[in-house]
Amino acid sequence: MTPALETQMLVKRFGGLIVTNEVSLSVRPGARHALIGPNGAGKTTLINLLTGALTPSGGRILLSGEDITATTPFERVRRGIARTFQINQLFNDLTPLESVMLAVGERLGHGNRLFRPLAADRAVSEEAAALLERFRLADVMCLPTRDLPYGKQRLLEIALAIALEPKVLLLDEPAAGVPEEDRHEVLAIVRALPADVTVLLIEHDMDLVFSFADRISVLAAGRLFAEGTVEEISGDPEVKAIYLGDAA
Incomplete structure (x- = not known):
């Protein structure tokens, strides 16, 4: 089966510092794949490479078998990659309804209808x-986005990504900063994402990772x-030593 998303010997250097070091990662279609690792492991850098925000120093990125290494971030969205961010990237002056309508309208090709309100x-x-x-x-869909509780803002960012109908969704710590009383909503939404969307999740919350993922990759x-199943990774003493600790 052709992977939904794949990297081959992917490298990113910043001067003499190698942040992504020959990473070969394969994510199958429909997977719930988690990417974990200690702070500074290079997880967000890898996501930025996958989305085109950063240019690789070496290696390749493939989407459904097609080389997208040289494509722009906009082209990657068009081809089926969407992401959320560790820190929300939202339209604070718009309502959730207006924001999602913009995303849906753009996906349907209505973005050039300058004289017709969406x-x-x-x-x-x-x-x-x-x-x-x-x-x-x-x-809350008619409230200004800036007035939404932080947990609702996290849900809105995931909704905006899904509005693009992606083939692959990259979630960068969706539960980060969400108050404990709101986390259950975020976790429920993440677990209920469409089965036909391949999900690559970066997360430090091991409860979310272990309840969501069917495969886990560890960066260090x-x-x-x-790399392995939840059972293999949670039981790996070397993984525990570098990241999971006694809480695993």
Whole structure:
């Protein structure tokens, strides 16, 4: 089976510092794949390479078998990669409904309709409202995004990514900074993501990782240190020593 997402000997150097060191990672279609590792392991750098925010110093990136190493971030979105960020990247002056309508409208090719408000497009507004309902945001969809609780903002960012109908979704610590009383909503939404979307999750919350992932890759010092099932990784003494610790 052709991997949904693959890296081959991927390298990223910043001067003399090697941050991504010959990483070869394969994510199967429909996978729930987690990427874990200690701080400074190179996880976010790897995500930035996958999305085109950074240019590799060596190696290749393939999406469904097609080499996308030289493509722009915009082209990668068009081809089916979407991401969320460790720190929210949202339209604070817009409402959730307006934000998701922009994402849906862009996906449908309505972004060039300069003289027709998106609100006049019933199909766009209905799809956006249904998506917000699914992401437990219906009760706040008409509030300014800046006024939403942080947990709701995290849900909105995931909803915006799903509105693009990606083949591969990269989630960069979706539960980071979310208050404990709101985490259950974020965790429930992450676990309920569409089965046909391949998900690569970066996360420090081991409860989320172990309840979500069907495969785990461990980065350490920019290298792929270990890979396996939840049972294999949680029981690996070397992984525990560098990252998981006694809490595992």
